[in-house]
Amino acid sequence: MNVIALTRGPWRTNAYLVSDGAAPDALLLDPVEEGEELVAEAERRGLRPVLIVATHSHADHVGGVAGAQARLDLPFLIGAGARDSLRAERERALRESGLRIPEPPEPDRLLREGDIVAVGALRFAVLDTPGHWRGDISLHEPTARAVFCGDTLGRGFINNVNKGCDVPLLLQSIGTRLLTLPDSTTVYPGHGPPTTIGHERRHNPALRG
Numbered sequence: 759m760n761v762i763a764l765t766r767g768p769w770r771t772n773a774y775l776v777s778d779g780a781a782p783d784a785l786l787l788d789p790v791e792e793g794e795e796l797v798a799e800a801e802r803r804g805l806r807p808v809l810i811v812a813t814h815s816h817a818d819h820v821g822g823v824a825g826a827q828a829r830l831d832l833p834f835l836i837g838a839g840a841r842d843s844l845r846a847e848r849e850r851a852l853r854e855s856g857l858r859i860p861e862p863p864e865p866d867r868l869l870r871e872g873d874i875v876a877v878g879a880l881r882f883a884v885l886d887t888p889g890h891w892r893g894d895i896s897l898h899e900p901t902a903r904a905v906f907c908g909d910t911l912g913r914g915f916i917n918n919v920n921k922g923c924d925v926p927l928l929l930q931s932i933g934t935r936l937l938t939l940p941d942s943t944t945v946y947p948g949h950g951p952p953t954t955i956g957h958e959r960r961h962n963p964a965l966r967g
C-alpha cells in the first residue's frame with residue numbers, strides 16, 4: 759500500500775491518496791480543499807484518483823470534493839449518518855470560522871459498517887466510529903494493516919475539540935472499533951502524523967485509566 763498525505767488548510771487537515779502500490783488507481787480520502795490541486799498532485803505522482811471518501815461532514819474534510827469532481831468524474835462516498843449534516847456544516851464553517859468551501863455535492867453512495875470499498879487490490883472495510891461528529895466512519899485495510907480514522911483518534915490525543923463532540927460516544931467508538939484492531943495497525947488520522955494502535959493503547963493519555 760502506498761499512502762501520501764496532502765496536508766492543507768487552516769487546521770492542517772490531512773487528505774490522503776491511497777493506492778495499492780502497483781496500479782495507478784487511488785482513493786482520495788478527505789479532500790480538505792482545492793480539489794483540482796489535489797487531483798493535479800495525484801497525477802504528478804502517477805496516480806489516478808478513482809473515488810472520493812470523506813470520513814465525516816466537517817468542511818475541512820469535504821472542501822475539495824466539488825473541485826476534484828470538476829476535474830475528474832469521481833463518485834463521492836460518505837457515511838450514511840453524515841449525509842444530512844453536509845450542508846449545515848458548510849454554513850457553520852463559514853459563520854463560525856470564515857472558512858468558505860464550495861457546496862459539497864450529493865453523495866453517490868452512503869457507507870455503512872461492514873461495507874467494502876475497493877481501490878485496486880485494496881479492500882477497505884467500513885467501521886462506524888461516531889462521536890467526534892455525526893456519522894463518522896473509519897476505513898480499515900486489514901491486509902495492509904492500516905486504518906484511516908478521520909478525526910476520531912490522533913497521535914497522543916482524541917479529537918474532541920469541536921463544539922458538539924459527544925465524548926462518551928467517541929471513546930466508545932475508539933474502544934470498540936479501533937483498539938480492537940491489532941497493535942501493529944498503522945493509524946492515519948485526519949490531523950497530525952501517523953501512529954499505531956499499539957502506541958495509542960499504551961501512551962495516549964486520553965485512553966488510559
Ligand SMILES: [Zn+2]
Pocket residue numbers: 814816890891909920
Ligand atoms: Zn472534524
